[in-house]
Amino acid sequence: MRVLITGATGWIGSALIPDLVAAGHKVVGLARSDASAAALAAAGADAVRGGLDDTDVLAEAAAASDGVVHLAFKHDIAFTGDFRGALAADRRAVEAIGEALVGSDRPFVTTGGTPIVPGQVATEKDGHDVDPAADDGPQGRAANDERVLALADRGVRASVVRIPRTAHGEGDPGFVAALVRTAREKGVSGHIGGGSLRWPAVHRLDAARLFRLALEQAPAGSTLHAVGEEGVPLGEVAEVIGRRLDLPVVPVPAEDAGAHFGWLAGMLLFDQPASSAATRELTGWRPTGPGLIEDLGQGHYFRD
Template sequence: MHVFVTGATGWVGSAIVEDLIGAGHQVTGLARSDDKAALLTATGAQVVRGTLDDETLLQQTASNADAVIHTAFNHDFSKFLENVAQDQRVIETLGGALAGSDRPLIVTSGLSGLPAGAVETDEPNPASPRKSENAAKALRARGVRAATVRLAPSVHGVGDHGFIPILVRLARQTGVSAYIGDGRNEWSGVHRLDAAKVYRLVLEQGVTEPVYHAVADDAAPFKGIAETIGRQLALPVVSREREHFGWFANMAGGNMAASSERTRALLGWNPVGPSLLTDIDQPDYYT
């Protein structure tokens, strides 16, 4: 299968590219710079140079692929709503290129705004500012074979530059590793290599569902995350008000536990990576 991957040099996308190629698939990845293109070429992938704003390039490349995986998203939170709008345009462009065919599109979303203990059949929160899943849903209504992979809030592994490093930086800046209230709100997690396998298995098994959960750890208490960070940094672990976390307060106080029971049963997916709390309890995570 020839798969076009956006975000192909990103934290999750790069793992997807390597997993697909390792399973014998052909990959074309989007790269916005020479150094990113070189990284992709080294994996054995083909490269198209461009950005998420190059709609004609995206449409042409998707049209020439057997399937598309969209993982790219600009995480500059200072212009989050602009990035959400860009993401929606990209999904619509990719879906338009696949319309009228049986070729699948997999988009990426998260668990924020879903009920605690969410399952794959739970609908996304209509008030959520990110519209990736709703865009995929609109494409399905038009007959496009689109699906969403919901990633756990922590896609972890050494080299992580997601939400756990945000908490690590905040702890170093403030001198405490903090949680909100009693810290009993829960996050789910997944190792990046296990997450990558979900995308491949979805493609190989025919994209039969609208939503899949890349969730290996159903629930890790946020206080446990704070305690692990505090232990590794030799800092006190304390409860703080939401203001301590600034713009990250909704995430720090969020209940983002979820089940992947249906995804595991459908795909035969058996994550083998370390749990979230085990993975972040190693010195290499803090270098």
């Protein structure tokens, strides 16, 4: 297949490209800059110049492709306070791609996050009852995912791959790296809820492989969970961070979470395990990478 990837040089996209190329697919990546285009060429992919706001470019590139994987998101503005603006750009992008694929039966794979179901392990069936008009926060992101899934009724083999709280690995720019930075800055490795609150996790390379499987075989309307570990206790994460940095491990009261963890606090206040049992049965996906605690133990998160 000729596969268009948005976010092709990002954390998951840069792992997906070699996986797709090794499987015999031709990859075209959306590139906003000369540096991105050069990185794509080095990885064996072609580039189409443009960004998420260039909906005409997205539509034309999608129409010329045999399938699309949508990984890009405006994290730069989302993390500086304009999450609503990032969601609006994402909505326009998926609508442009979707319209280009209507009636083609070609795959369109987008990405979301595993949902939080209080008191339960979240499954692929959860998290779909969202307000279609939601335009902010997790509900807004889920509403965009549902827009993609709805294309299954219009002749698109649409699916969503939900990523757990951490897709970890060497070079990780995400939440685990932020926990390590916070520990360095505060002089302690903190945890909330007695350390029992859990994050689902997956190794980056395992997540990338599931995106390829979704592209190749996921039925229209599928929701898949890229969950390698159902729930890693955050107390164990804090213990490894404390040991590696030679810092005390301390409980942080929930009411002090914002002051201690900043923007990351919202990701740490809830028990949020998630299952991938249905995904594994449907696709045959089997994670093979190291678990989160093992990955932390390898030391790359703690290099200066």
